[in-house]
Structures are given as C-alpha cells and as structure tokens.
Amino acid sequence: MLIQILNGLVYGTFLFAMASGLALMFGLRRIVNFAHGALYMLGAYFGYTAAKLAGFWGGLLVAALGLAVLGVALDILVFRPLRGRDPLTTLLVTFGLALISEDFIQTFWGNDTHSFAEPALLSGVVQLPGTTFPIYRLAIVAFGILVAGGLAFWLTRSKVGLYVRAASHDPVIAAVQGVDTDRLSALVVGVGAALAGMAGVVAAPILSISPAMAADILVDSFIVVVIGGLGSLGGAFAAALILGQINVLGVVFLPELTALLPFLLMMAVLIWRPTGLAGSRV
C-alpha cells in the first residue's frame, strides 16, 4: 500500500510540473493549448539526443532552454495573433501544431520507442519498511515540489510574479497599470514550455519515449487544470495530487474503472463546483 501511495505521489507531482505550464498559459492568454503535450514530447526528444553527448543533466538543460525558446516563439508567432479569436480557432490551431510536432518527431527520430537512462547519482533504491523504492522516483517527487515551490515563490515574492497574477485576472486592466502584457505572456509561455520540456526528460527514464507519448499526458494535464480551476496553480497542485492517487489506487481497487476514474472525478467537480477546486486564477 505504501508503494502505491508513493507511486501516486510520484505521478501527481510529475503531473503538476506538466500541468502548471498549461495553467499559467491559460491564465495569461486564455488559450487552451492542445500543443502542450507536444512541448513535453519535444523536450523528451531534445533531452534524449543531447543526453547522448552531455549526459542526463545536459539533456535536462537543453530541453529546458530549447523549449523556453520554442515557447517564446510560440507565444509571439501563434498565441499573440490568435488573441481575441474564438476558442474553436485557437483549439484547432494548437491541435494542428500538436499533429505537426508528432510528424516532425517521426521524420527525425522515427517511430521507435527509445529508452533514457536515469542519472547515476539518482540510481538505486531506498529501504522502506518491508520494501524498497527507487531513488529516481523520489527525485521526481522532489522535482514536482521544487517546481511548485519555485512557482509559488516567483508569483508571490517577485514584481514579475505580481504582474502575472494581475494579468491572469484581467490582462487589459493590468496593462493599463503599465504592464507590457505581450512581453509578460511571452515570458510565461516560455516558462510553461520549459517546464513541459523538463517534465518530458524527467519522465523519460520511467516512461518510454515515443511519438505517441504526448496524448496520454495531455489528457491528464487537462483534467488537472480543469479540476484545479482554469488558470489556478494552487488548485492544479491539489488536483494533480488527487489524480495521482486515483490513478494508482484505481489500478489496485477498481481495475475495471481505472481509465474512467479521472473523468468521473472531473465530472463530479464540475457539477459540484464548476469553477474548479480553487475557483480563481493563479
């Protein structure tokens, strides 16, 4: 049981690292980014290639920096021109980008599944009462908590974080105070993309790298963002932890319903509290 709870924690914290970028982007741009899973996948592939030359940590750095640049470009070239357009248009464009990314991966890396070794520093297991647990999985929990703590510190203690919180509530009124919301959005989308890219590398040693990897994580990330409250990071953190436990415990206690449980939870939250757990942005 302890192992199941820990595995749920691993998946939940990892899912938060992934969904936090989605929540931030929605807060600033009001865009439901169907290409977010593609950013995660591109991060994994960039990291995989870079790691061959520079090891796991080099791969993580390349994925973070590469996806940050890609995120800024995505905001300037795609999200900014889509500002004010109807949600269906933005949905179709980002969905199209996800398909293009998948083709790009298949063209340059092929359809094969790749494995990615964990760093030597984090290999091995820790002894727990009556069992063992991989150190790397605990490192993923630490990564998710670090992302949550870092974002919370950035948003509540820095001037830019204050601007992000204001613009997430009302970008026009924030701009009237002198905040250049276009530059701010580029920064936030860059940060969100970098987090997705890093999540791709972090997940690679325990999940396989393949062109299909984007779809599963995207669905769960959306469920986290919706349950948490669109654009709310605190809500997303709580939702990710709940979803992590539901995914893992569902396999043990309700194996026939495992795939349905996240959707049932989302339905229940939307009926009980349509604005999500947090009910407000960032």
Place this chain on the structure above:
Amino acid sequence: MNAHAPVLAFEGVDAFYGAAHILHGVSFQVRAGESVAILGRNGVGKTTIVNTLLGIARHGAGAIRFHDRAIERPRPYQAARAGIGVALQGRKLFPNLSVRENLMLGAASNRAGAWTLDGVFDLFPVLRERAEAPGTALSGGQQQMLAIGRALMANPDLLVLDEPSEGLAPVIVDELAAVFGALNAKGTALLLIEQNLSLVERVSRRFAVLAKGRVVEEGSLDGIDRTSLQRHIAI
C-alpha cells in the same frame, strides 16, 4: 513647465468599438496644472474618451497629443509609462491581490516621482490599515481611494478620473473632492469624467459637455448657469 501648454489634447478625434462609431470629432484640451471636466449622460461616450486614450477603443480620424507628442496607435501599457494615471470607471481592482499589491501594481510603469507606497498610505490612511486585505474586500469609498492611489503610483502628469463619485455617499465624495483639489494644487493635471455636478464644480475650472459622441458645449465653469449644465446631465 509652461502653465498654458496642453498636457493632453484631443483634436477632432473619432473612435470606434468594432464598427460602432462612438466619438465624432471630439476636441478638448487639458493644460498643465489644470482640471477639466467631461460631462454628459450615460452612454454618450465619456468613458470612450478614456478607452481611446488607452487604445482599448479604436482611434480613427483626428489626433491625440500628450505633451505635444502625437499618440498614433496607443496601447494600454503606454499611457501609464507616458505619465497618464487612470482611475477607471468601476474601480477595476484585482480581487486576487491585496491592497498593498494593487498599489504596487500601479508602479509597474517604473516612473520616478514623489508618489510611493508610503505617500499613498499617508494620503489615504485607511489603506495602510487594510494593506493586507484583498482589494475588493474594502468598502466602496475605500475601493475608490485604492483605485486613485493605484493611479498615483504611476507618478502621472495627468490623472484621469472616470466617474469617481459613482455609488459613493456624499460624505466620501466630499473627502475625494478635497483630495482632487489638493492634487491639482500640487500641479497634477486632472481630467474628471463625471455626472456629479457638485463634485465637478469643486474640482474643475473648465468643462466640456458630451452628447451622442460630440462635444456640444464647453467653456469655463466660473459663473456658468448651473441649470444649463444640469440639463445636459439629467436623464
């Protein structure tokens, strides 16, 4: 600074929301250290003047000049950075930010000047007492003080006040009138958009009346026939 130089000038300005033509050749000036009131009934385009200045409404024909420099395609963040502080109609405070954070946001334009957090707290001591409360947890009058304080944090040369008396008790309006008078006396130019004639008379010396998006009357408030102005404001 030349006492008669216009800080803000609208010269035959047309403005639109989408295809809807709201302002038709609107002209007026606010000179340095002056307080000018824009009067008019609901829906005549008063707030569109503010929104045009901010780039929220589309600026068509005509010119907008701030410190004699034409503002061609205004963007919302440029106004604060140029020196225009705006207390928007309805206050538009951030419920997810504290009073202190709402005020700090007002300094996002990074303009140096006399107004600091402590300065605003000295002007409105109640804001210091409620500094950590959410901005929208304050009373209506306190929220208006916060909106004005936030606009002052931009250290503006021109303070635009859009219906600051809306929904406030007369005693609070009196308090605000004294604050506006003091700010104006210290050299901050004011553009007061109002329907409350009693507030306008205490704060402004010149006025322009807007009707159906056009300036239909303007001049000095000194010795003006109050009933003629009241006629333009009454519903």
